[in-house]
Amino acid sequence: MIWINGQFHEDPHQISVFDKINLGMTVFTTMLAQKKEEGNVMLHNGRAHYARLVRHATALRIPVPYTENILLESSGKIVKKMEGEFFAVRIQITAGEGVRGLSMPEQQTAFITVSPIDNPANLQPVSVKIEREIVLLAADPMNKIKSNYAYRAMARRKAAAEGFDDVLMMNDMNAITSSSVGNVILKLEGVYKTPPIKDGVIDGVRRATLLKSMDIREASVSSTDFMFCDAAWIVNSLGIRAIQSIDGVAKPIELLL
Secondary structure, X not given: OEEEOOEEEOOOOOOOOOEHHHHOOEEEEEEEEEEOOOOOEEEOOHHXXXXXXXXXXXXXXXXXXXXXXXXXXHHHHHHHOOOOOEEEEEEEEEOOEOOOOOOOOOXXXXXXXXXXXXXXXXXXXXXXXXXXXXXXXXXOHHHHOOOOOHHHHHHHHHHHHOOOOEEEEEEOOOEEEEEOOOEEEXXXXXXXXXXXXXXXXXXXXXXXXXXXXXXXXXXXXXXXXXXXXXXXXXXXXXXXXXEEEEOOEEOOOOOOO
């Protein structure tokens, strides 16, 4: 089941081929949902996800056509109808369906999809490669928005072909920014660090909660910092993964929380 523009549908094939999502005029957020034994649904940091969705849509000058309550309540209704305990809820806003070209349609598109996932507590450590050929521009505002993941997806496939689980992306200033699907945190000489937004980093919701709950410094980090770090992690709203090796060099596996 999906939700699109105020309606629930069993058939997921609802997006028009003329929707501006084809031109990258879109933003999304992905949050963790948990269905309790009594049937209640917990949307982890739902309000923070909606707030970021609005920030990113505003950056692209795309109006968000539905309120926080409507989008979060609709997400919970889909989760309730699904089997399982943990789910990835994706809320996406597009500029809408329109004529050929870059003009902004009058009506935007909003849709919600839900997918079952494994218990985040059971996530396994990953091996990563530092990607040095496909780089992200620190000054490009799109690298700070959850929208087009084409470069990250290409880098991840490239790393997978070489036997790695994920990739560490770099910017044009030779600083590490993120993994393909999450923010990164490292511990270097006992100090926890995460790349700053100015380096071309997405303002992850889990990243924000960790900055508030832990002593983590926002600071640019180099590939050398990662190669010599004490430990490192990939974090996003669906969980925390320890990095067990970087470019084939083993790293200690530690719990971040």
